[in-house]
Amino acid sequence: MKFTQSIKEIGQPTSHKRKHAYDIQHTLGHGEFGEVKYAEEIATGEKVAIKVVTKSNYRNLEAQKHRLERFGTMSHPNLMHMKEWFESRDRYYFVLQYMSGGELYDWVEKESSLSENVARHISKQLLSGIAYLHEHNVVHRDIKLENILVSEDHEHVVIGDMGLSASLREEESQLYAVCGSLGYTAPEVHDRTGYSKPVDLWSLGVVVFLMLGGRFPYLGNDAATVAKEGKDRNIRFTRKAPWTNVSDKAKDFIRQLLEPDVEKRLTAVQALEHPWILEELPESTIKSINDAALHAHEHDDHSNDMDVDHPPPLQRRVTDTPKNAGAATGYQGGEGLDLQRSETKTDRQDDENHRLVV
Ligand SMILES: Nc1ncnc2c1ncn2[C@@H]1O[C@H](COP(=O)(O)OP(=O)(O)O)[C@@H](O)[C@H]1O
Ligand SMILES: [Mg+2]
Secondary structure (H helix, E strand, O other): OHHHHHHHHOOOOHHHHHHHHEEEEEEEEEOOOEEEEEEEEOOOOOEEEEEEEEHHHOOOHHHHHHHHHHHHOOOOOOEOOEEEEEEOOOEEEEEEEOOOOOEHHHHHHHHOOOOHHHHHHHHHHHHHHHHHHHHOOEEOOOOOHHHEEEOOOOOOEEEOOOOOOEEOOOOOOOEOOOOEEOOOOOHHHHOOOOEOOHHHHHHHHHHHHHHHHOOOOOOOOOHHHHHHHHHOOOOOOOOOOOHHHOOHHHHHHHHHHOOOOOOOOOOHHHHOOOHHHHOOOOOHHHHHHHHHHHOOOOOOOOOOOOOOOOOOOOOOOOEEOOOOOOOOOOOOOOOOOOHHHHOOHHHHHHHHHHEOOO
């Protein structure tokens, strides 16, 4: 066994031997950058998730090493923790805390919509994670239901998938690459005049809207239309349930996040002070959250839920990266999203200098 292992290590980076410390099992998910596997550390039995990303996704491997070192020093209860990382000749392996409750996407899909108390409990945690990232001058750029992971008892959520995140050199630095996920991206991303931290608060506004209403806030099916609806403040609070039962405070909170003027949009710190977020959580909320966890694995048939007069209830959204913008990702050639324009010099510098891929 030892002999076979050492043969396998020939020509491999030294950290590759860490791969043998894990029993790598089934696939948990895959997206734009690679695959995430369930694994157990052999010595301790600890459950982990290992994200495997091919190195061809990175333009500058040396710079990526520096970013990983920097990322390794960041730690917050609502950001997915990276235990360690190792590499092979052509892949990176990121060992992450395992979140057995799955994606927030699945929870919202299963329940169609969440109560205000549950949504508030989740929103507070997300804001706390975003505030930490922003304090460290990191912009996530891909906050969405699929990238938020839930603990076994559903009480705890973490923001994952730092694949598009950008580390700002200075507080005032601007980003230019058109990327994110359709329906979640702030309108200013498509203006090509520069954007920064406020984009994460916009995406959070979409997440809160989805949690409470079970549908996207805008009807459009392409980036340009959604950006226009966003700029027009055309948020679809319908006169039907569940919106008829949602408080004005909650709607005000969403409006202040889905605010097209970035100067007026709430920052993460301000959002943590919003009256809706500050409202107390009744004790019964945690019980209903734990109940949701118990029923999380039961199968529901949503096949008859389509309603032709409304936007689709909920859809998974593919991440649009600076590299693939416009190419079969749900964006249908909206303004500024064709491949050529997304490969401008500013975008390449942006991608090269800021990406913090994990
Ligand atoms: N730590 C984890 N625990 C459990 N499942 C995870 C974990 N990390 C990722 N996943 C699953 O894998 C999917 C893809 O992971 P993600 O980091 O978002 O990669 P990608 O860049 O490919 O989108 C997630 O949406 C989720 O379903
Ligand atoms: Mg993802």
